[in-house]
Amino acid sequence: MPTSNSGPIFSGTDAYVATDDLKIAVNAAVTLGRPLLVKGEPGTGKTVLAQEIARALDAPLITWGIKSTTKAHQGLYEYDAVTRLRDSQLGDPRVADIANYIRCGKLWDAFESPERPVLLIDEIDKADIEFPNDLLHELDRMEFFVHETGQTVKAAVRPVVIITSNNEKELPDAFLRRCFFHYIRFPDEATMRAIVAVHFPNIKERLLSQALTAFYALREAPGLKKRPSTSELLDWLKLLVSDDVDPEALRSKEGGLSTPFLGALLKNEQDVQLVERVAFLSRAGR
Template structure:
């Protein structure tokens, strides 16, 4: 791999597996968008934040919604403002450039340095949305017909695209990306992640927390398994509530920090009954 670019190794706030670290650097070296999938709470969005932080680059975020169109990311021609200015004398309406506003993709292309561009939850938009970006992501440029201007990237942005697999992405789009599925952290990696957020956490407490957490994740029938972010919230609640390792071993204090659906609470109750476990789901402060 070429040594002509800064390599991502993670940050003090974001622990990466060797596989994720390597695929990030491959995407940067190839100048290809990195498409990241994984179950909610595995750090897909935070990856882009920490690539920017780790490499000392600006982060530009494009949050995709169901109504988002590909052109929105390039530029917007503010015809309403131009009309208002023509009616009320707000400026030189003949200068169309005054009414052209770059979207997040346009801002990334026009950036004087190499930014990190996060296209977050690409699968929320219409199925044609990824295809509509193909040419721009390939050429790293686009044309604005209203002004006759071409916006072209001087350096290819580092593009990170996240997907929650709500829709199948087109093959043509997938061919242009470097793909990685973030596997859920095993216990060893999770210990490192927890250590970043809660240094000095009591080892006995951590042992019981992880034992209970991974037991929960093995229960069949959950509509939403507890994620890393929920584990971190749970630990904060346990520490704030003064819960002991013995209490966590016998019960499930503050279960609402982990289990977010009523149906899953019912599944948990049935699983606990089947193993003979006694879970105090209503533990108080």
């Protein structure tokens, strides 16, 4: 991994094609010591980015997957008062030390890591609107106070923090000000070819060309509820290669969309019906 006076430099990996603007964003966030907030369509590699940064830096990856019920304090720690009460009723000597009932959260794990980790806070927009603001102090100062034990947990070394969002809801301005922001644009064909080459280095050029033409035409079909993503393209290509599909089977027929294994690309019945209807109308008009 190359380094500079300002710290590690991320330049992508053999398994992850990073565009120049993404490399700049990662390195800027590391230099500034700010969380990198990454947005983009589902399936554009936001989560994988954190995994590959950790691999490139040879750093431990700590992942905090956010759900609609997740609360900010769970990332710090949780006090298990119920178990302590039960143990006290059973005469368990562990109740004398309240620390036995403190469960460390992902931020605690990251702060106590002896080497700089990559902390992934994945899909932050799934949580309550106040969730990001509840982490402002901890992410700013890289420390928090454990009230039950009187202990201050402070990061030995500032982690690389990657935060992903699918734009399901707007994030608070105060939180956004503390992040370095990057939007991962959907890959153009040249970038997509580079991504495909990582996963299918021996794919036939004719098959790839026809597949990409069909794929981008499908993404542009009007009325789609969920456009297929990069990860879905890779699944589709795996099926095409495995089944040795004739590239001609993917050729658009006078505006229709010819797509074997359509279920690898489209994920709801409305979109499947829409594409099938377009294909039917195209055939009927010939």
